[in-house]
Each structure stands twice: as C-alpha cells, then as structure tokens.
Amino acid sequence: MSDRPVQRRPGGRTARNRESVLRATADLLLSEGYDQLTIARVAAAAQVAETTVYRRWRTKAHLAADALSELARDENPIPDTGTLEGDLRALLTQVIALVERPEVKRVILTVVSLAAEDSDVVRAKDAFWETRFAGAAALVKRAVERGELPTGADPYELIEDLAAPVYFRLLVTGRPLDGRLVDRAVGLALSRQGIRATSEPERRASPSVDR
Amino acid sequence: MSDRPVQRRPGGRTARNRESVLRATADLLLSEGYDQLTIARVAAAAQVAETTVYRRWRTKAHLAADALSELARDENPIPDTGTLEGDLRALLTQVIALVERPEVKRVILTVVSLAAEDSDVVRAKDAFWETRFAGAAALVKRAVERGELPTGADPYELIEDLAAPVYFRLLVTGRPLDGRLVDRAVGLALSRQGIRATSEPERRASPSVDR
Incomplete structure (x- = not known):
C-alpha cells in the first residue's frame, strides 16, 4: 500500500467511511441531541x-x-411528479412528515437557538440550506422546461413561499401542520407565480384532507 | 382602608403596579435574557x-x-393607514424593526427553543399570539368594511402569509430582512386574497427600496 492520501472513489473505503460517519452522526443527533454530539463519540460509533x-x-x-443534508436527501428527495403543483405538494408533505418527528424537531430547535451565538452553526446551517435549494433548483428547471414557470423563476423564492408557513407554525405559533396547510402553502406558492392550484377550485370551500 | 382585594381601576394602584411589573420584566428579558428572569428579580426591580x-x-x-405583548403593542401597534396594503406594509416594517433588535431576537430564539419542552412556555406563547392575532382582526375588519376583503376573511391566514417569510428568514435560513422582503411578503399576502399590490406593477422588475 502506498502512503499517499486515499483518493475519493465512489464505493471505495473513503466513501464507505463517509457514509458510516454520517450515519453515526445522524443516529447520535436524533437519539441524544446536538448538545451530546462529539466527534469522539461519532468516531467510536462509526469505527x-x-x-x-x-x-x-x-x-x-x-x-x-x-x-x-444526507437525512433530508434520503427522506425528502426532490420529487418529480410531472407537474409543478404535484412536485410542490409532494415536497411539502415530505417536509412536514420529517420535521414533525419529535427527534427531528428537537434538532431543528437546537440549531435555531444555537445559530444566535455560534458562527460555526450559522455557516453549517447556510451550507445545509444551499444544498436544499440546489435540489429545488432542479424542480424549478423542469417546471420552466414544461412552460409552467417563466425562465428565470427563482427557486429560493418558490421554496420560501412553500416552506415558510410550515416553519412559522412549527417554530412560532405552534398551529398544526395539517393537510389544510399543505393546500394553502402550495396554493400560495403557485398564486405568487400567477398559477392557480388545480386542487383548489373554490378557495376555503371545503375542509382539507391529507393527500 | 378595607381588607377587600384591590379592585382594578385604570390609573389606580393595581394598574400602576401592573405597568411597573411588566416594564421591569421587559427590561430584564431584553437585557439579560429569559434564563436570568425570576419573579424575585422582577418584584425587586418593580418595587x-x-x-x-x-x-x-x-x-x-x-x-x-x-x-x-405589551412591548409588541407599544412598538408595533396595529396600523390604520386607510388601505389594506398600507396597513400590511406598515405592520411588517414594524415587525422587522422589532425582531431585528439583537436583544429581541435573543428572546425569540430562547422562547422557540424552550417551547419544545416547557408546557408553560407553550401556553404563554399561545396567549401572546392570540393577543397579536386579535389586533390583526381589527385591521382585517376595516379592510372588509372598505370592501377590500370579502366578509369572513381570516385574520390568521392573512397574518401568517405576511409574517411567515420574516420568521423563516430570521429563524431558519438567515437571509436578510430587507425592503425587498417586505414587498414580496405584502404582495404574497395580497395575491393570496386576490389583490395585486399597487406598488408592484411589474413583479421582480426592479430592486426593492425601503419605504
């Protein structure tokens, strides 16, 4: 074996180590919280x-x-349903299922409160959201190609319109994240783009159901 | 003097005590944070x-x-500009000025993180938001009377549409709370009600300015 640094190869030892470390980190984060996370414990768990x-x-x-980011990618992959509305609905339904898990919610709350004082957390949070918005850009690109959105539509704005009400309820008002919220948030994001949600022929006409 | 409980009279001793206690509480909260707040310290400060x-x-x-709630009422009174758009724009501009104060932001972050585990905090937070939404109901009522909104328009939905992007940026993504955000959030809340913002003749046509 050579003494050179190990090259990153898909499926190689480096990739396997990366996967083990990230899985051990996610397990520790979700089971014990961010405060209890240390690199020593992660290394031990990942062997x-x-x-x-x-x-x-x-x-x-x-x-x-x-x-x-890995967790979000695995459990909330960017959907490709064939329509913008279908994609937004699927994305938001997955987001809600993820953030409502008590252990995920706890991690989010910790990150929110730490971000006030810890610049490493701020940078890490920024990196997380960059990854997520990059994923959303693919969704927007497909909608542009289908002619559903104008060229130059901003993925950040669309995802903010979609996700902001969910986080507002989760973190601020505590109101429930139900199917009605999915209908409203999808309708809001679409109406902002000049599109009317097909599933909302009569706004506020009927109580919502989960889809 | 009688031994009966003191009746609450505007301007009476009870009202003055209430005001002193709430002012001392707000001062302590903002200067030292929620963790350092105790009823003993508040009583001492309020004499x-x-x-x-x-x-x-x-x-x-x-x-x-x-x-x-008192702080929000004093520093972010429900505006009455004569138009729904003017009211929403004034309200959101005030909200941003308030939540961007570092000491206010710190209190918000503490409350967010505590709400996960402390049911008293949850109930108190609910009471705070009920008060705020009750104020917003007056704003919506006036817009209904002017014919700008349909009868039965939901103050909660309107305020959620308006405020959610601000809290999403403040607590989650860390993006700036600038005049462009005010334009977008007001436009979003109005477009959701079927109204086009007059200040936005060409959506995304020009960089925003603070008003």
Whole structure:
C-alpha cells in the first residue's frame, strides 16, 4: 500500500467511511441531541479514527449539517411528479412528515437557538440550506422546461413561499401542520407565480384532507 | 382602608403596579435574557412584593408573555393607514424593526427553543399570539368594511402569509430582512386574497427600496 492520501472513489473505503460517519452522526443527533454530539463519540460509533472525521469535517457543526443534508436527501428527495403543483405538494408533505418527528424537531430547535451565538452553526446551517435549494433548483428547471414557470423563476423564492408557513407554525405559533396547510402553502406558492392550484377550485370551500 | 382585594381601576394602584411589573420584566428579558428572569428579580426591580406578582402571573412564562405583548403593542401597534396594503406594509416594517433588535431576537430564539419542552412556555406563547392575532382582526375588519376583503376573511391566514417569510428568514435560513422582503411578503399576502399590490406593477422588475 502506498502512503499517499486515499483518493475519493465512489464505493471505495473513503466513501464507505463517509457514509458510516454520517450515519453515526445522524443516529447520535436524533437519539441524544446536538448538545451530546462529539466527534469522539461519532468516531467510536462509526469505527473510524477521530482524525478520519476531522480530516473531512472541521467542526461538529459542519458534521451535523452534512448528516442532516444526507437525512433530508434520503427522506425528502426532490420529487418529480410531472407537474409543478404535484412536485410542490409532494415536497411539502415530505417536509412536514420529517420535521414533525419529535427527534427531528428537537434538532431543528437546537440549531435555531444555537445559530444566535455560534458562527460555526450559522455557516453549517447556510451550507445545509444551499444544498436544499440546489435540489429545488432542479424542480424549478423542469417546471420552466414544461412552460409552467417563466425562465428565470427563482427557486429560493418558490421554496420560501412553500416552506415558510410550515416553519412559522412549527417554530412560532405552534398551529398544526395539517393537510389544510399543505393546500394553502402550495396554493400560495403557485398564486405568487400567477398559477392557480388545480386542487383548489373554490378557495376555503371545503375542509382539507391529507393527500 | 378595607381588607377587600384591590379592585382594578385604570390609573389606580393595581394598574400602576401592573405597568411597573411588566416594564421591569421587559427590561430584564431584553437585557439579560429569559434564563436570568425570576419573579424575585422582577418584584425587586418593580418595587412590589413578590406576592403581588404571583397574584396575577402564575409562572414566569406567563409574565414574560404579557411583557412581550405589551412591548409588541407599544412598538408595533396595529396600523390604520386607510388601505389594506398600507396597513400590511406598515405592520411588517414594524415587525422587522422589532425582531431585528439583537436583544429581541435573543428572546425569540430562547422562547422557540424552550417551547419544545416547557408546557408553560407553550401556553404563554399561545396567549401572546392570540393577543397579536386579535389586533390583526381589527385591521382585517376595516379592510372588509372598505370592501377590500370579502366578509369572513381570516385574520390568521392573512397574518401568517405576511409574517411567515420574516420568521423563516430570521429563524431558519438567515437571509436578510430587507425592503425587498417586505414587498414580496405584502404582495404574497395580497395575491393570496386576490389583490395585486399597487406598488408592484411589474413583479421582480426592479430592486426593492425601503419605504
């Protein structure tokens, strides 16, 4: 074996280590919370050397952000249903299912409160959202190609319109994240783009159902 | 003097005590944060007996919620500009000015993180938002009377549409709360009600300015 640094190859040892570390991080985060997360515990759980973790992730905030990005990618993949409305509805339904899990909600609340004072957390949070918005850009691109959105439609604005009411209820008012909210948020995001939701022929006409 | 409980009279001693206690609470909350708030410290600062505080506020969470309601009422009164769009724009501009104050933001973050585990905080937070939404109901009522909104328009939905993007940025993505956001959020809340913002003849046509 050579002494050169290990090259990153898909399916190689580096990739396997990365996967183990991120899985161990997500497990620890969700079971014990961000406060209890340490790189030493992650390394032990993933059966790798601590230096292996530090080589790739400078701080536990960055490690946590990457682990949460993986979790979001796995459990909330960017949908491709064939219509913008279908995609937004599927995306938001998945987001709600994810953030309502008590252990996920706890991590979100911790990150929110830490972001006030810890610049590593702020940077890690920014990186997490960049990844998510990059995923949403693919969804918007498909809608532009289908002629549903004008060229230059802004993925950030669309996702903000869609997700903001969910986080407002989750973090601020505590109102329920129900199917009615999905209808409203999808309708709001679409109406902002000049599109009327097909599933909302009569706004407020009927109580919502989960789809 | 009689031994009967003191009646609440506007301008009487009870009202003055209430005002002193709430002002002392707000001062302590903003200067030292929720964790440092105790009823003993509030009573000392307001120069009243601790029992005077406990008689009206069962827990420090309720006391803090009332103090924040007063603060919001004073610094973010429900506007009456003569048009729905003017009212929403004024309201949101005030909200942003308030939540961007570092000491206010810190209190909001603390309340968000505590609400996960402390049912007193949850109840107090609910009471705070009920008060705010009741204020917004007056704004909606006037818009209905002017024929700008249909009878039965829901104040909660309108305020959620308006405020959700602000809290999403403040608590989640960290994007700036600028004049462009005010334009977008007001436009979003109005478009959801079937109204086009007069200040937005060409959506996205020009960079925003603070008004």
